[in-house]
């Protein structure tokens with residue numbers, strides 16, 4: 001029987017005190033999953049947990065830095081201790097430090113690659129033994145349409161393109177365990193941060209999006225829910241562009 005319900009499942013969403021991560025955590029919780037809500041900014045993770053609770057769901061906050069392998073090992077062990085299992089890992093934590101190439105520092109490069117790419121590897125490695133025990137193990141990586149290239153984002157684009165490579169390799173490695181690994185690549189999404197874009201930039205981006213609008217946080221959360229659910233049991237190693245038809249910046 002096909003079901004969109006995640007009842008009985010446990011999800012870990014990284015960076016879930018932020019805009020998209022919070023929406024993803026809420027969406028998975030509304031579908032019945034219990035959620036370990038990670039964010040290095042613990043108070044933001046706690047706020048997400050309160051919102052899950054208000055929506056009738058169950059969540060626990062975790063303040064681990066996902067670029068720190070020791071902290072990540074403790075975090076995944078918590079999923080096992082507190083919830084008894086882990087079925088779904090959403091590698092959502094990410095961020096930018098934009099600069100044109102000659103102005104991009106080593107620190108800009110390292111920080112962006114560590115957060116957007118290495119953290120996903122570290123979390124997937126720590127979660128794999130638990131996901132193997134699930135009958136419906138899922139990894140969903142949050143990339144960006146910038147993986148196809150964007151001016152001033154060579155670090156971010158390279159990290160997100162790397163995340164696509166990680167998705168395709170890990171999907172092969174874990175297929176025999178019934179674990180699917182997929183990627184969601186958001187286009188321009190309406191968030192408090194994007195509201196601060198200069199009007200001209202915002203208008204240009206909307207004009208170059210075939211659907212002529214920005215995406216919503218729910219547009220992304222619903223794509224993650226699809227990959228996390230039984231509906232996507234046979235879909236793996238895919239990159240879903242959730243971008244209103246936009247193919248690149």
Ligand SMILES: NC(=O)c1ccc[n+]([C@@H]2O[C@H](COP(=O)([O-])OP(=O)(O)OC[C@H]3O[C@@H](n4cnc5c(N)ncnc54)[C@H](O)[C@@H]3O)[C@@H](O)[C@H]2O)c1
Nearest residue numbers: 015017018019020039040041065066092093094144186189
């Ligand atoms: N917002 C968009 O328009 C958009 C578009 C394309 C892709 N994305 C991707 O979606 C994901 C979420 O983006 P967002 O806009 O919600 O970002 P956000 O900045 O609102 O949230 C990111 C969260 O990650 C947390 N974080 C940062 N470093 C961390 C670390 N080392 N360990 C744990 N948590 C850490 C931050 O505290 C923050 O709460 C990112 O991977 C981003 O690249 C976003």
